[in-house]
Amino acid sequence: MKDIFDLQSEIGRSVVNLLQDKYLESGSLRSLSATNSTDAYVVYLKGREAYRLQTTESFKEARKLFEQAIALDPEYAQAYVSLADTLALLGDGSTQYGVLANDVAATLAERNVEKALVRQPNMPRAYAVVGYIAMIRDEFEKSLGAFDKAIELNPSLAIAYMWKSRALAELQRFDESFAALIKANELDPYFVVQLIT
Structure with missing residues (x-):
């Protein structure tokens, strides 16, 4: 398993090097969310x-x-x-x-x-969860700020778009809700989607 972690880190470092045209030392890339x-x-x-x-x-x-x-x-x-x-x-x-x-x-x-x-x-999924917590407390406007922060940090975070869609629907902003739901489905077509009825 340690080899898998090392390989994962090496791949991540290589991708960053290619995308940023900046070369990092081996072993210098470690996610703080990792263990x-x-x-x-x-x-x-x-x-x-x-x-x-x-x-x-x-x-x-x-x-x-x-x-x-x-x-x-x-x-x-x-x-x-x-x-x-x-x-x-x-x-x-x-x-x-x-x-x-x-x-x-x-x-x-x-x-x-x-x-x-x-x-x-700056963990995107954490902000999505903050938004979901606000949403289950019926603080829908507050939840939108957290979902937007999650999406700003990771524009490919499907769950943030899905939960944002539900919050927008609760606020009766149906066009925006549908657009967020479509985006969530584009990002992760296999994700279980729960629609508000």
Whole structure:
């Protein structure tokens, strides 16, 4: 597994060198959201797979796995974001999975996303989760600012467009909502899309 991390870092460095016409030293490129713990990374990947299944039981399993990844590496920002995302989706709203009261889910998610942002302040997915937390608190205008920040940091983040579409629909800005949903689908045609009815 260590070889995989090294190879991933080398590929990333090579891509940056080609795109920026600037050459970085080998080993100088490391994402702050990454982990040096192979065990934490493997548990995190298992959590992402459980999350991808999009069922109540799989979200409960994902929560446990992300918590285990954090226990193995308390500095693993990506695991904090994934845990926050999972907790938010475990709320009891109409488009959530109904395990936790919405205010509890939002509070727990907020605590974890804050931990991620302390470790990596410019993590796009963390801002998307901040927007989702605001949205489940019915703070739709506030959520749009967070989604826009996520999209500014990563214009290819499909989940930010999907959640933004839902917030815009709640604000009855239907044309913008539809455009954001189309963009989310263009970026990730296999993503499960939940429409507000």
